[in-house]
Amino acid sequence: MCLFAIAAAQAAPPPHKMNAVKAGELVIDPPTLINLGFEWVIQGDDNRNAKVEVKYRRKGEPTWKTGMPLLRLQHERVYQGEGVFNVEMPNMFAGSILDLDENTAYEVKLTLSDPDGGGATRMVTVKTRAEPMPATTGHTYHVYARDWKGPKEPGSFNDLMCAYNYYCGGGDTQTGGRPRVKAGDIIIVHAGTYRYHPEFYTGDRSINSTSPVEGTYYLFGNGTPEKPIVIKAAGDGPVVFDGGGNFNLFNVKAANYNYFEGITFRNTEIAIWAGTQFISGSSGLTVKHCHFENVNLGIFTNWAGSSNFTILDNTFIGRDDPNYLAGWIGEPWRTLAAQNGRKFPPTLDSYTAVRVYGGGHVIAYNYVANFHDGIDVETYGNPDGNIPDPTAAMGPWYPARKNWHLRPVSIDYYNNYMTNFHDNAFEIDGSMHNVRVMRNMMLNSASHPMCNQPSIGGPIYWIRNIIYHAPGGSTRTSNGSPGMIFLNNTILSETSARTTSNSHWMNNLMLGENSSPAILAVNTYTNYTSSDYNGFRVNPGATVSFEWSSPPWGVAQDFRDLLGAQPGVQAPPGKTLVTRRYATLAQYSAETHQDTHSVLLDYDIFQHVPMLDAKDLKAVTKLYDAKDLDFRLKPGSAAVDRGAVIPNVTDGYGGNAPDLGALELGQPMPHYGPRP
Numbered sequence: 001m002c003l004f005a006i007a008a009a010q011a012a013p014p015p016h017k018m019n020a021v022k023a024g025e026l027v028i029d030p031p032t033l034i035n036l037g038f039e040w041v042i043q044g045d046d047n048r049n050a051k052v053e054v055k056y057r058r059k060g061e062p063t064w065k066t067g068m069p070l071l072r073l074q075h076e077r078v079y080q081g082e083g084v085f086n087v088e089m090p091n092m093f094a095g096s097i098l099d100l101d102e103n104t105a106y107e108v109k110l111t112l113s114d115p116d117g118g119g120a121t122r123m124v125t126v127k128t129r130a131e132p133m134p135a136t137t138g139h140t141y142h143v144y145a146r147d148w149k150g151p152k153e154p155g156s157f158n159d160l161m162c163a164y165n166y167y168c169g170g171g172d173t174q175t176g177g178r179p180r181v182k183a184g185d186i187i188i189v190h191a192g193t194y195r196y197h198p199e200f201y202t203g204d205r206s207i208n209s210t211s212p213v214e215g216t217y218y219l220f221g222n223g224t225p226e227k228p229i230v231i232k233a234a235g236d237g238p239v240v241f242d243g244g245g246n247f248n249l250f251n252v253k254a255a256n257y258n259y260f261e262g263i264t265f266r267n268t269e270i271a272i273w274a275g276t277q278f279i280s281g282s283s284g285l286t287v288k289h290c291h292f293e294n295v296n297l298g299i300f301t302n303w304a305g306s307s308n309f310t311i312l313d314n315t316f317i318g319r320d321d322p323n324y325l326a327g328w329i330g331e332p333w334r335t336l337a338a339q340n341g342r343k344f345p346p347t348l349d350s351y352t353a354v355r356v357y358g359g360g361h362v363i364a365y366n367y368v369a370n371f372h373d374g375i376d377v378e379t380y381g382n383p384d385g386n387i388p389d390p391t392a393a394m395g396p397w398y399p400a401r402k403n404w405h406l407r408p409v410s411i412d413y414y415n416n417y418m419t420n421f422h423d424n425a426f427e428i429d430g431s432m433h434n435v436r437v438m439r440n441m442m443l444n445s446a447s448h449p450m451c452n453q454p455s456i457g458g459p460i461y462w463i464r465n466i467i468y469h470a471p472g473g474s475t476r477t478s479n480g481s482p483g484m485i486f487l488n489n490t491i492l493s494e495t496s497a498r499t500t501s502n503s504h505w506m507n508n509l510m511l512g513e514n515s516s517p518a519i520l521a522v523n524t525y526t527n528y529t530s531s532d533y534n535g536f537r538v539n540p541g542a543t544v545s546f547e548w549s550s551p552p553w554g555v556a557q558d559f560r561d562l563l564g565a566q567p568g569v570q571a572p573p574g575k576t577l578v579t580r581r582y583a584t585l586a587q588y589s590a591e592t593h594q595d596t597h598s599v600l601l602d603y604d605i606f607q608h609v610p611m612l613d614a615k616d617l618k619a620v621t622k623l624y625d626a627k628d629l630d631f632r633l634k635p636g637s638a639a640v641d642r643g644a645v646i647p648n649v650t651d652g653y654g655g656n657a658p659d660l661g662a663l664e665l666g667q668p669m670p671h672y673g674p675r676p
Helices: 160-164 170-175 333-340 403-405 587-593
Strands: 019-029 036-044 050-056 065-067 071-074 077-081 085-088 091-096 105-113 119-127 140-144 186-189 191-194 229-233 240-249 260-261 264-276 286-288 291-301 310-312 314-317 354-358 363-364 367-371 373-377 411-414 417-421 435-438 442-446 451-452 460-463 466-468 475-477 485-487 496-500 503-508 509-511 519-525 531-532 533-536 548-549 606-608 630-633
Touching: 019 105, 036 105, 050 091, 065 091, 091 105, 140 160, 160 191, 354 367, 354 451, 367 373, 435 496, 548 587
Parallel strands: 140 186, 186 229, 191 240, 229 260, 240 264, 260 286, 264 291, 286 310, 291 314, 291 354, 310 363, 314 367, 354 373, 363 411, 367 417, 411 435, 417 442, 435 460, 442 466, 451 475, 460 485, 475 496, 485 503, 496 519, 503 531, 509 533, 519 548
Antiparallel strands: 019 036, 036 091, 050 065, 050 105, 071 091, 077 085, 105 119, 606 630
């Protein structure tokens, strides 16, 4: 069986002029710590039967390993109105190699073939990125709080900016300093609380050593990937930077490859501001083992030029009620708020822990709680570099090749522990290619922990995630959302993909929370969307358990329903997609040829996972903790050995076949959240 091609047999395309494939440029996306991404532009293959096989090995090793085949993209559309999203995918393949070793060179062999003719093989050597570390060759500067009582290192400073800059004053001259620090320098910050009062005019640095009025630390020094500028806690007690309620605590929009470790940021709206759309931003920001509390935004950039952030092992605690799940739109949240004397909609006290844009970011092993959203790609709209005015009412288009470095590609989110959100645990809206969301624990999202509103192209990989208590449903899609790939997830709420294309589900467990009657409802503009080898619990008594709406069989793609509101496009009368609803898995599989290898099962497959009910208003606001649950499969249960082999995803499975869901029987549990 060819992965992502389950539905190909029933989606025969109309006659075309160019069925043979012709290879174009191979693009290597920014490498991350453990993943590599590739895009291969082609011409031809109008009948979509070309493929790209992937082999890889550590440089110098004799044995090749097999990766997932690249995903075929072919003019899929995303449309949300002129000047917002109006994008058409190139004719290309794209895909990733997963779970590699850090800072390691790999040989990669990509083989393009087509039974109609054409093809090519490309051999490249690519090195994964190294985790940023302090250098050992720069200067070291020590900073002590003014109330420090112990001995001090010679030549130390009593304020961060005095160490960072050549000069630090107060009053008018506070902003007059220029960076002392160079690439590779380290500032060691000793225990204490660093809080200043920018509302006072004084030359006393104990009162104001940040920018007057704002109380912001503006950093302008530039490090390098191998030699970042480091601001690091000494390890002799907590180091706290307190914003005192200011808007922005640290501003690094003009500082590349700055590095924070072991710091607590609190009492501010934006703790680390790293970029502003169309204006400026930073690259190479590293934040490790830090703590964020009483913040609205933890780390934020929406500048397209931002790249290669490394955000590891941090804790983000928002201001939202830590004892109560609250939704921000519709029922039952309006009624529940009224019953409990709470605001509706809830105010945006904590928007997002991390919001990024650009490429090459790694956000892993973090704990995130009590925000509106957890970790997001900025919902940016049309990507930069298409036309001179990115808001102009033109299109469809795709970024010009010279601007591909501005695209949000090759972004990793893995092994994060996510809990208590008004909306989404992960919102990858606006992401383009090779975005990997893997091995995350997602608990307590009022609305759709997996949000693609919309993705732009794909692949967007959702792999081995666990979703529990999502009373609004598991998955949000909109405006076309092409290229989503869901593999080996444990999804304990209904899945509704209401507008998508070229998307694929395999080896997932889908057991509901009574958020809607259908356990799986797909509305797709392409007949090469696919689903198989999944495990379902059908909601008892549901008259519709499965929905699969798509163009008429034999039509590969039809985006007229999506584009009906577009100026100059004449929408046909009525819907062009065929709505299909089924009461049983057997009926659904027989007619659609989807999920022909999938099985029915129930919550008794798990060691300990109680079923929840989204209609139970007494329980829907409750927050659940992973330590009270056990998502491992029971030996011999209906989910064991029922999956398909997916290269680079199910490697090392036990038994006769891979298991369904996020956790393979007998394998160690992943670690979620900060590592010790």
